[in-house]
Each structure stands twice: as structure tokens, then as C-alpha cells.
Amino acid sequence: MNIDKAEVIVTSPDRNFVTLKLTTDDGLTGLGDATLNGRELAVVSYLRDHVVPLLLGRDAARIEDTWQFLYRSAYWRRGPVTMAAIAAVDTALWDIKGKAAGMPVYQLLGGASRNGLLAYGHASGTTLDELVDSIQHHLAQGYRAIRVQTGVPGLKSIYGISSNATFEANSGVRYDYEPAQRGVRPKEEDWDTRSYLRHVPAVFEAVRNEFGPELPLLHDAHHRLTPIQAARLGKSLEPYDLFWLEDVTPAENQEALRLVRQHTTTPLAIGEIFNTVWDYQQVIREQLIDYVRSAVTHTGGITHLKKILDYASQYQIKSGMHGPTDISPVGMAAAVHLGLAIHNFGIQEYMQHGTKTDQVFQQSFTWKDGFLHPGDQPGLGVELDLDEAGKYPYTQAYLPYNRLADGTVHDW
Ligand code: CS2
Ligand code: MG
Secondary structure (H helix, E strand, O other): OEEEEEEEEEEOOOOOEEEEEEEEOOOOEEEEEOOOOOOHHHHHHHHHHHHHHHHOOOEOOOHHHHHHHHHHHOOOOOOHHHHHHHHHHHHHHHHHHHHHHOOEHHHHOOOOOOOOEEEEEEEEEOOHHHHHHHHHHHHHHOOOOEEEEEOOOOOOOOOOOOOHHHHHHHHOOOOOOOOOEEOOOOOEEEOOHHHHHHHHHHHHHHHHHHHOOOOOEEEEOOOOOOHHHHHHHHHHHHHHOOOEEEOOOOOOOOOHHHHHHHHOOOOEEEOOOOOOHHHHHHHHHOOOOOEEOOOHHHOOHHHHHHHHHHHHHOOOOEEOOOOOOOOOHHHHHHHHHHHHHOOOEOOEEOOOOOHHHHHHEEEOOEEEOOEEEOOOOOEOOEEEOHHHHHOOOOOOEEOOEEEOOOOOEEOO
């Protein structure tokens, strides 16, 4: 079962997606997600120019060996572009292995450890009324856990707040936030940490008063705080019993979390921009976090993320895999198979893709009563419709960035 064909497919139904499709000489196909939001074509080139020529003729059954070969033979290691490219190959090979065995990928990973994956959705509002409406909308759809993002008085536009009118019109999905915007320049947003820190606890108090103590609530600070500011936020949110507080400090400095940890019992999640187990080495060993945020798509695939999560399990640290709309349905399916199989599953982020995306990618994972299940199709259970994909050519898009009132660029 050798790899006979390797195609890199770029499509932009509701947003840009990069997909690797491998075909074996006995006709099996496998898909892998290689989407790196705002830098998509860098991964396309890495795959097309450097990886595809190495794949042709290789034994498709040798997943671990192919991973080690691509990682070690490049000499230049780690980094989001490399690891997204390796992830796509790895995921496509798991898909093929599942199809060859006639089994869903989660069976190959040890079988189901639970009936389904608790998933959280993104509620947001510029005002409290909008936020409450957005939470109600998510609950009505079946979500049983909610990420809460709020506008901050005095700031024009900030991370995590959906601009509903346009998103709904373009994709058919209401109240979900898609940060990358099509255009030749990134959008500039503004930021003020002191206003944010003053405002957020009052919002959580209002949300708890409205929705009661049971509902799991999450919040994402998106790398914006210093360690001492993060410590204060964690402490001030303790009365509202958060499921987690995410990315409180910039992800490059993992030691920062020591200080945060000393001051608060609010659970911490980090890792959506990490790409290998080495980024997690210290935060897992020192038990500085409670949830691993990585996606299969950005962390070298199922093979490598499973190793990270197995390491984390020794410290009672659980999964909280990244699942925004920039993870394609292929990347989501891979996450759902892995999450069903591992023992230390925590929660799965799940933003719904738009209708055009669902036409390009035929998926068999299901979302019912707030829980995801990968389904029982052999492999990952996702197929790509090439004709549909061909209708939506790549469109340049950038993530926004931030400036403070005096014009300084700040973490976005
Ligand atoms: C976010 C993402 O889902 C999350 O928690 O932080 O929306 C993130 O901003 C995007 O995936 C960036 O591509
Ligand atoms: Mg995040």
C-alpha cells in the first residue's frame, strides 16, 4: 500500500482551508488538514515543494516512521508551518489506515472511552444584553458549555466579539466569531488592559446571576496580560467558577504561568499556538496548566498530539482541543476521534462551519444534545468534494492585530 498521489487542495468556501489528499496504489484516499489561519500559502508551499516529492512511493502504513522521517530529516524543526504540514500527512495516513482496516480511527486509537465529547460554543456581545441573547441562542442550539467574550467600554473592536450581521449573511451561522478577514491588509483593533480587567468580573457576575451556577463558562484572554495582571484576573473570577481561563499571558513565556498559578485556583488552559510537546515540557511537568489547547492540525497530527496528551495525563491535565472555524472539518474530525479515545479528555471547542464549508466537506461526525461523536465510517469519516472545492478559490485574508491608545502594537 504505497502512496501514489499527493494533492494539496486550497479552497475558500466560508474561509480559506488547505487540505492534503493522499491516494494509495490500491485506491484508498486519506485527508489531512493543513490550514494555518492567515498564513495558508506558506504551508501549501512547504507541502507541495518539499514534502509531496518525499511521499510518493512511501509505504502508507508506516505512520510513525513517516512522522519521524519528515520531522528529523528536515533538520529545521518545530514551528507552525512545519508542524501543520506534518500534521496533514499524519492525519491523512490515519484516515487511510482506518479505511484499510474498515474501522473508524478512534477504534485504532484504543476504542471509545466515553459516549460523546462535551463541546463548548462561543457566545459574545458588545453589550450585556447582546451577550445574554447570544448565550440563550447557544443554549437553544444544544450547547452545554459556553465561552463568554465581552465588549469593553471605550474599546471600538476587540477579540472574540462576533459581528453577527455579516457573518450570518455570509455563512448562515449566527453568533459565532471568525477573526480572519478577507482583504489585503489586517484590520486594526484597539486594547486597554486596565479597562478590560475592571469590566470582565462584573460581566461574569451578571452572567452567573442570569444563568445560575451549573453552566460551565469559559473565557479567553488571548495572550494579552502580564503575569501579575493575569493573576489578578484569575483571582477576581474565582467566585464565578470558570471551567477555564485561556491564554492569559503570551504563549512564548511559559514560566509566566508559575506566578499566575501561585495566586489563583481558576483553571488555566494554554497551547493553541504551541506546536510540539517541547512547548509543553515545563507547563506539564510543573503542573502550571489544567488543559492542553492544541489542535491536531497545528501539532504534528494525531500521532504527536496523542503523545502530548499521554504525557499530560500523568499530571491529571486534560484535553481542550482547539476547534475554531479555521480548523477544517477534517481537522475537527481528527480531534473528535482522538478525544473519544483518550482517557484524559476534558472538553472540545466547537464552532460550527458555514453551509458552503459543509458542502465542500461531507462529514459524518455528529453534534447532538451538546455532544460530538465521530461516527463509525472507516477512517476519519470526511470526504472532500473537489468540484465544490473548485468553486471557491483562495482569497487573501489576515488575522487582525492590536494597538494601544498611544499607538504601540500589543499582543492580539
Ligand atoms: C481562539 C481562536 O478559538 C480560540 O480560542 O483563540 O479563535 C484563534 O484566535 C484563531 O483560531 C486564530 O486563527
Ligand atoms: Mg483561544
